Structure formats: C-alpha cells, structure tokens
Amino acid sequence: MENERPMWIDKSKLKEIRDNIRCPYKLLNSLGISISKDTEHEIWCLSPFRNETKASFKIRKDELIWFDHGMNEGGGPLELIAKLNNVNIYKAGRLAVDYGLTSAIGLVNSIKPRPIQKKEVKKEKNIIELPKKYSLVPYLRPYHPVITQRGLSQVTCEKLRFGFLPMSSKSNLKGRIVFQIRGVKEVDSELKPTILTHIGRAISEKQETEGGKWRVYSGFEKKSALYNIDNVLLSSQVTSQVEKYGLVIVEGCFDVAKLYEAGIYNVVSTLTASLSDKQIDKIEFIQSKIKIPEIKIWFDNDEAGKMGTQKAIEKLKGFDIPFRPIEWNQLKSENKKDACDFSVDELKQFRQLGLI
Template structure:
C-alpha cells in the first residue's frame, strides 16, 4: 500500500480500527473526542467528502497519512506498514475508490435484486457458515463507473444495501442500521449482518427465544440507536471482542440500565462468526471418516 491508496481509505474506518467512535455525525461530517489527548468535548472533525480531518483544539489537520504519523509518532514507511497489517486493502478489491463511498447513491445503478443463486455467492456464504440464512439476504447486481458487479445484499432501514462478497465490502445508498422486528420486548444488537446471521444459526443451541434484532452495519452508527432502546425490557449486546466493541458496550451500558454484554461465550474469538466457524469445524472433524492403513 502506498500513500495515495491509504489516503483513499475512509478516515472513519481508520479511527474505528483504533477504537474511536464519533460523538455525533451527519452525511457530511463526523466529530470525535481528540484521539491524541484526553478532552471532554469533541474538537476533532472529519470532512467525509474530502476525507480530511481537522483538530480545532490544536489548529492542525490533514489526510490519513498525516493523522497516523501523529498518532503513531512514526515515519511514513512505518505508517504504511501499519496500514498493510490492518487489511484495509479489502475495501479496494472491486476497484471502487473508498473515498467515494459516501457518494455512491449518485453514481451507481441497481440492475437486479433476486434470491441468491450465483455459485460464487453461495460458496462465500458456505465458507462463512451461514448458508442456511439466505431468507435475510438478496443477490444484488449493480453497475458503477461503467462496470458491472454483484454481491450479497443486506437491506437497511433507509433502503440501502450492505454489499458483501469475497472481495468487496461497500454500502449502496444511504448508510443506516437494519431493524428486524418480531414485536418483542427484548432486542439483540449486532455490529454487522454476518454476526446476526451467525447468531440465527446458534439461536436454538443457545436456547434463545426470537426477539427484535438491530444490526448497526457499522459500529459508528451506535449513536443513532440510543434513543430507541428505552422501550425494551432487555437489551443484549453481541459486539466484536476489540477496542471498538468494548467502547460500544460501554456507550450503551452508560445509557441503558437493562443492557447486557453477551460476549462471554465467544470471548476467545474476534466475533460471533469466527466462533460459529470454529464450532462447525469441530463438529465436522468429529464425523470425518477415519481410514486405517
């Protein structure tokens, strides 16, 4: 990865990988507490269209490289090495500039929405161990920058789609949460839809009754849901076991008295999907035929 490539990564994703969440945001900008020092009121702003940051408390700003140089107190080469290790390159596999993700609604066309049939998508779901949960998903064919693409689509509450395949992770349309309602007095909250699908696979094993489900589609959307949780008697949290997940749990626990961190049973794994993969692999290995020489 070079400087130009790293600077096209949304700075929100960079901050998220470091465990920083916005205190407020809209379609054009996001505000954070100072990532470089302690403060009580947010003074760090991101311009989403330009993908530039500005720290009002110090009067400085710049691009991703400038941010990480200051954050790590390292050289450009060390910053790029750090970026390579974060696997940000997965956002570029379909040759879509990540700096344009906020504006995708202006330059894409959805060609077809149907049940998942493409062998590559079915195989990808099988690899993630969620091939039985296709009722929540669509196969989306779309055109962008004069090229045709396809992927697994998970619809959000603003009629946008989270798009995933083996090589791509983008959102078509407005970024938003996804809500699945069952008229329940409890709700389960997940960071991404693969965690939700993984939980649906495990629901019976965990002896859990169906509830309402809320999928953030990005942990940065957590501030959009706090006001909607008060109506529930029980709020269960199934976030990732990382800094961003820890911070998300802390934010909700500070706002909602009846919330519960439910990560204990997969505490040794990055997330629910990784846990599910390990469980299924163990079962499959138990039943593999053993041949004697």
C-alpha cells in the first residue's frame, strides 16, 4: 500500500542482518572507505574517522570485525555503519538493508524502505531535483579517504565548506564529496553571502557510471557561478592576497582546495573548462570592490583546458585588468593534469617563484 509503514527492526531481525553481512569489500565500498592494503586475512584502510597518511584501520575478512588503532575502538559491521552515520544500531541495520549488504532475501523483502513519492525522471543522470538553498555543511564529514588521499585537511574542508555526505542523508548527493557553492549579494551597501546550491563529486567508478562524475541540482548553471567568490570578497585574509598577487582562475573545486592547503587563497573556480560572460561580470564586480592587479588563468593541462584557456584570453582582451595564462611547461608538470595534482610544497614553491 502507498502509506504502508516499514516493519520495525527488532533484536532478532537485527541479528539476522548482522549474520548476513558477509562481504568486506561490499561493506567498505558502500561506506566510501578505500583499501590501502589487502592481505590474506585482513584489509587495511586509511581511517574514515580522521586525517591520516598511514593506514591504521583494519577489518578481518572472516568475521568482518574492524578495529581503528588511532582511537582504540572497533566492532562489527553494524557498529561501523552506526558510527560513520551517527545513528543508533537499529538505524544502522536499516541502512545495511538499504545499502544491499545483507544476503537474506526474505529479510530484505520483509523490511521495506519507506515509500517515496515518484518524481519525474530526468534526462541527464547527473541532474537532480531543484537547487538546495539550505546548508548541507553541518552534515558533511571532513575525514574521508578521498579527501585524505588528495592531501586536504579538516581546516581546508571547513574554510571551503565541503566534505563527505554520509549515506544516511536524505539528499540525493549522499555518498559523495559535496561542495557548497555560494555567491555574494549586496544589501543596503553591505555584502552578504548567499547559498546558491551544492554539488557532489563521485567517490568511485561505479558511482560515476551510475550517477555522473559530478551531480548538480536542476536550475543551477555552473557558468553563472564562481566558486570561492564569497571568501574573495568577505574574508580579509583572502582579499589581501587578491590585492597583492592578483586573482587565479582554475577549473575545479578540488583545485581551489589544494591551493588553499598550500596557503594560496586568491583563487576562484569556474567549475568548467571555460570562462563565461556571466563569470566575467562577476570578476568585474569583484574589481569594483577590491583592487585586482592581475588575472592568472590556470585551467587543466588537457585539450579542454587548453581550448578553454585560449577562449578565455580572447574574452579578456580589452579588459581593464592585466591577464596571463599560467604556463604548464614552467611547472615541471609531467603526468600532472590539474592544479590539485601538485603537492603543497610544489605549490608553495610556485608562489615563491611568482608563477602563481
């Protein structure tokens, strides 16, 4: 029936769910935990609970018992789901069913997810719902293997308002690395930040195939926004760097994050390999509020990025702010395709040399 309530999970059903979670790889994948080392009896991973470079989280293959050496805590699969999603053990049991982790077919059929209202099917698999203006930031976790492997810290996550959105979220961006995109509006001569939307980056090839590399809400145009414009105009630390070094324009959110990690804050992202007229209008708005001595274009080191750079140069001709592309051949960029591929030390050196 349309309004049928889902069956309550009691202790016996909870035990049945626990006993039927048998694949460690499926468990780890569903929680977005990447494997660092796979041995005969154990799997080692970077801890999903904090930022680290050496794996201290392990799970036994036979019993699916996990232990995190960094916090001296462990448990079974349901305890792991509960801790990662900040829910009780019964909710963790339902999440395990929703994730498809249990092999008990009868159990899956008896515990049905709460019915949801049917929505119109979108033509683009990565376009979902309407733009979300409320903040998802309180629900984002700064510690996730995808974030850690990119060399990004909790501080950077907090400054730029991004992180991993747990699978327990009701948002269609759940299970992805989510960035909050903000703009700036002027009210009574005062600049105020405003939430435009959130976008979510896939954390696995399977997720990318099924839902797109980036998921965005319908009604939001990437070419109408500049990621990090809010900090450029509202943070004195960022504003001072813009006035000293100019404005660096990159493609992606992760490029901005890696530059932030290196202490380079005078940067915005176009979210695509192009610079639109609307984004140029936003740069002019920035210039009307603070002095931009120079614009530096640093799109990706691929065909789309190179073509986007050339088109951006043509659009900026006649602009009253000096501009130049950042030359990849000056950056010792072998096997590197975008700004976030460089280490923090390399980025700091580029700043010292005046390259960025």
